[in-house]
Amino acid sequence: MNETPPRHAIAEQAVTVLMAVVPCGADTARQILADTARAAGAQLHETAGAVLVLGRGGKPAPPLGRALADAMDEARSGAEPAPLPYTRLLPDPRTIGELLKRHRGLRRRALAAPEDPAVRDELDDATYTLCILMGRRNAHTALRSAELLLGAEWLGATVTATAPTPQPRPVRRAR
Numbered sequence: 001m002n003e004t005p006p007r008h009a010i011a012e013q014a015v016t017v018l019m020a021v022v023p024c025g026a027d028t029a030r031q032i033l034a035d036t037a038r039a040a041g042a043q044l045h046e047t048a049g050a051v052l053v054l055g056r057g058g059k060p061a062p063p064l065g066r067a068l069a070d071a072m073d074e075a076r077s078g079a080e081p082a083p084l085p086y087t088r089l090l091p092d093p094r095t096i097g098e099l100l101k102r103h104r105g106l107r108r109r110a111l112a113a114p115e116d117p118a119v120r121d122e123l124d125d126a127t128y129t130l131c132i133l134m135g136r137r138n139a140h141t142a143l144r145s146a147e148l149l150l151g152a153e154w155l156g157a158t159v160t161a162t163a164p165t166p167q168p169r170p171v172r173r174a175r
Helices: 007-021 026-040 044-055 062-076 093-112 117-134 139-154
Strands: none
Touching (some): 007 026, 007 044, 007 117, 026 044, 044 062
């Protein structure tokens, strides 16, 4: 019996690793994998192998390593439209805290067992939920926004949901 996993299994393991490392959803991870292969002029299974090396703490070979780093950076910095004045309700910090804790745990589990499709699905679901609750399209931005929200809550600061109030003008006295 052949001990080598099929190529599609290696690609799905690479998707799981990318979801944990970038962080991102499954669709974005598949796009990173395809973009990296195209940029490096490599086959998809070779690119997936480089991602698995990265997931184990190694450094992928130069052509694939550079293309992979570029694709991951692009996914992290996905352009979001400029926000209008902030008028939406903020999510409950306790709920966000629980979701962040779950998300971090799932990212660790995904790196430890990239072959487990159940972990990949749970991580994808947690990432999607975080994006929805934080009102962001990019998972990396949603994570940063959630951590900023929790940091403000932890410091006891209040987060305003409207534009800053104008400062009062100094009163001029008549002579």
